Amino acid sequence: MNAVADAVAGGMLPGRVWLYSNYHCNLACSYCLTESAPGVDRRALSHDRMVEIAEEAHDLGFTDLGVTGGEPFMVASMCETVVALARILPLVVLSNATLFTAARIERLQPLAWLPAAIQVSLDRPDPASNDEHRGPGNFAKVIDAIPKLVQRGIRVRMATTLDPAVDDDERARLCHLHRQLGVSDDDHVVRPVVRRGRARTAGMGVDALAGDLPPELTVTADGAFWSPFGPTVRDGALDTDLLVTRTTRPLSTPAAALLRLVADRPPGSDAQLGIR
Numbered sequence: 001m002n003a004v005a006d007a008v009a010g011g012m013l014p015g016r017v018w019l020y021s022n023y024h025c026n027l028a029c030s031y032c033l034t035e036s037a038p039g040v041d042r043r044a045l046s047h048d049r050m051v052e053i054a055e056e057a058h059d060l061g062f063t064d065l066g067v068t069g070g071e072p073f074m075v076a077s078m079c080e081t082v083v084a085l086a087r088i089l090p091l092v093v094l095s096n097a098t099l100f101t102a103a104r105i106e107r108l109q110p111l112a113w114l115p116a117a118i119q120v121s122l123d124r125p126d127p128a129s130n131d132e133h134r135g136p137g138n139f140a141k142v143i144d145a146i147p148k149l150v151q152r153g154i155r156v157r158m159a160t161t162l163d164p165a166v167d168d169d170e171r172a173r174l175c176h177l178h179r180q181l182g183v184s185d186d187d188h189v190v191r192p193v194v195r196r197g198r199a200r201t202a203g204m205g206v207d208a209l210a211g212d213l214p215p216e217l218t219v220t221a222d223g224a225f226w227s228p229f230g231p232t233v234r235d236g237a238l239d240t241d242l243l244v245t246r247t248t249r250p251l252s253t254p255a256a257a258l259l260r261l262v263a264d265r266p267p268g269s270d271a272q273l274g275i276r
């Protein structure tokens with residue numbers, strides 16, 4: 001085995017490589033870590049570049065892929081890109097689930113037969129409270145999209161970014177809702193708001209340092225980072241406190257740098273905040 005495969009097998013390094021496909025989004029959520037919105041700098045990775053990174057990740061011994069942004073499905077070719085990626089390694093793609101037209105779902109159909117999941121965001125069990133942070137109509141679009149994906153056999157995970165205002169009753173109703181929509185308990189991911197990007201500007205969320213975050217190699221158009229919570233944006237500028245290397249080609253360069261950084265960390269030392 002090579003160094004990456006050894007580190008993944010030994011629990012020193014998570015197996016997933018994250019790809020920041022783009023930074024623009026049709027929404028502009030109040031706690032967005034990347035200050036995403038329709039008009040921001042796209043900082044995009046091309047289809048060919050994402051496939052190239054995935055193939056290198058596979059060859060190095062990484063075991064999984066993740067795609068995030070921005071909203072990945074703002075990119076016209078993203079359906080074909082995620083299908084291509086899932087043919088290389090198991091994939092999760094994060095989405096706000098507001099762009100799943102019938103045509104797009106049709107193009108995503110191959111995911112039903114591949115090791116892939118679409119992780120959609122839903123924070124609260126009621127339209128008014130959910131849409132307060134994410135924008136009008138968000139709740140309705142998400143609960144419309146999830147069953148359509150599930151009916152196609154596409155695995156859906158639901159991600160809840162927890163607001164301190166959410167009480168036990170709301171959490172229970174949210175869990176009831178995701179079960180009704182066809183999302184299993186194992187596929188409901190709950191995590192706190194991380195105080196970066198717009199969340200920092202608004203004074204929301206928890207501070208997370210490198211030691212609180214799993215060291216998941218994250219590749220962007222601007223470099224490779226410690227975690228998908230690294231390449232965030234504040235006041236229009238990319239955060240670089242969690243930058244590992246500016247070089248991302250070949251992928252072995254940031255992978256080796258990340259391995260050096262994690263060499264002395266005990267496995268599991270990043271689990272305190274539950275940000276996984």
Ligand code: SF4
Nearest residue numbers: 025027029032070096
């Ligand atoms: S949190 Fe997600 S859906 Fe909301 S603006 Fe940011 S990228 Fe878009």
